Amino acid sequence: MYRLTNTVRPYAWGSTTAIPELLGTEPTGEPQAEMWMGAHPGAPSRIATDTAAELPLNQFIDADPLAALGAPAVDRFGPRLPFLLKILAAGSPLSLQVHPDLAQAKAGFADEESRGIPINAGHRNYKDANHKPEMIVALVPFDGLCGFRHPAESADLIEALGVDSLKPYADLLRAHPEDAALRETLAAVLTADHEAMAATVAEAVQAAARLAAEPGPFADAYAAYASLAHHYPGDPGVIAAMLLNHVRLQPGEALYLGAGVPHAYIDGLGVEIMANSDNVLRCGLTPKHVDVPELLRIVRFEPGDPGILRPESSPEGEELYETPIDEFRLSRYAIAPGGTPRSLDDRTPQILLCTEGSVLLTSADGAELLLAPGQSAFVPAAERVQLTGGGTAFRATVVV
Template sequence: MDRLSNTIRPYAWGSLTALPELLGVEPSGEPQAEMWIGAHPGAPSHLDRGHGSVALSAVVDADPAGELGAPAAEKFGPRLPFLLKVLAAGSPLSLQVHPDRAQAEAGFAEEERRGVPIDAPERNYKDANHKPELICALTPFDGLCGFREPTAAAALLAGLDVDSLKPYVDLLRAHPEEAALREVLTAILTAEPRAMTATVEETALACERLGGPYEPYARVARDYPGDPGVLAAMLLNFVRLQPGQALYLGAGVPHAYLHGLGVEIMANSDNVLRCGLTPKHVDVPELLRVVRFAATDPGVQRPEAAPDGEEVYATPIDEFRLSRYVLVPDATTPDLTSPGPQVLLCTAGRVTAGDETLSPGEAVFVPAGERVTAHGEGTLFRAGVRV
């Protein structure tokens, strides 16, 4: 196995303190948003097998069957099919959705045909893959996930007693679910900008005044004054995860993370369509094509315990599998050997995996088939695939 050196991305919404506290280092004074652990070309982890530092992506490219295992390489192609992150949100991320695989393939091919540069700010599709994801809270973690029932969204907006919100309330109450959600989100995102700014400002003042269930949206409005995403956010379910709880986010489900520290795993993709709460490009027609206009239960989950102490988070896809071990001294040593590739990440205490002893925030890559056991006192997350 190989100890990994990982990149921390300094996005503006990142926390000043959460990742430094996890890693046991002094804060830099700059936001630190995500630590990427994997082989994504945007920021691959590095390792050293005796010949200097090399990107994990290059290691996998050189021997996909050996590093990933023949079954995983055949099933997912010659790349690590997942990306693991530690995400530290100090302020809200953009309100966004991810395409399904067919949408991603078609969108990527169309932008390639039109010659849109891969790094162009107006580019929607950076690759041809879908991006399902799972977030597991390490601290209390606030987020928005999936549409509310239209009548519940109408009641929330009506409670603000803001005149310019009444047309949205009427639409939500007058139409069937899919049509109601589609019409209201479309109206919010295509409204005349000055009128929308005024509506958002009045809404923000009402949220500040009323507090309670409106407090999360007041917080969003403070970070994104005048942004139509503030109103779009009120169409979604607010969720507060406790440590160890998780959310799975499939294609077309609008969501945003608001605050907290968590372990996130996703298919190895960077395809994001934004609805708001961002200075970045918002492609309204493409967004409306990808969003699934259906009310959903956020589906907060706890892991399912296996006999050897592994706690597995359920997901309906094969590109990634996330579990954790809460290890205690003198307990049975679990065998973590797998026919597919793995990343092991310590998030608490001190854990020995194979011949590597890990502190919080440290991780190793385990090639397919390599025997590995774990012991110590702490929490170890295990990221892999289903083959």
């Protein structure tokens, strides 16, 4: 097992304090948005080995995929770690976005490659041929947007603002069928005249801020929309966000975000896991490229409950967050001081992350590795590990 040295990404939306508080370090004054744990070539974790003091994890895996990942994982996913684990700290809202499914990603990537669009071009949609399902588990109260409200409910929310220029969108939302109503409304919002939309957003946000202070079923959502507009004034994504479910996760609760589900994180600290992909199509709340026709092709216009996940406990002490994909499997262990050691399955590669207290990893040969909050370790396949100590550990692995 190997302690990981991880890279913190300083995206502008990151919190300046949340990750330093978790790690017990001094804030730098700069945003610290994501700490990456894994073998993604963009910022691979680093490990110390017998032959190298700082070896990127992707190079370690490339040197002997079968030893690092195990034959079942290599057979299923190829000679690479198929997931990326993160600590995500949102100090301001992320862009409103959606991810393609696997077939869409393969086709979109092949198309853009054939047209010679540079991989780093600002208008490029597909950076790779993989899908990007993801899940966020809250470590503190966490605000986000996830999936479409039923359109009639969104119409009620919008009409209550009392903004005349929003009435056509409310009328569209009351049309049937629901999927067509959502599609037409989102398209109308994203293709509206820029100056007219900026004025609509300004007026809508004034009303939202006023209604957020009054009792009502949408008070929390109005407060969230006002926050979005504070960071992205005049952005049509503020109105697009009013079509989505506003969600406040409590610590330990999670959201799974499958292909085609529009979402945005607004504020909070969480553990995020995803398939290894950079494919993002943006809907708003961003100065970056928004490809409306491609976006409308990818989005699933299916209203419904956002589906908050809570872990299911096993007799072995594992609390599993069930998801419908195989590239990652995320669970949590609450380790009580002096309690029964927790033995982990050794068939697959895993990353272990401590988020509270301290967790001691002990291998079959007696080697020990102590993890404090924010510290993590890579455990190759076939290495049996026990957890003891007094704290909380997340375990990321794959399904084979």
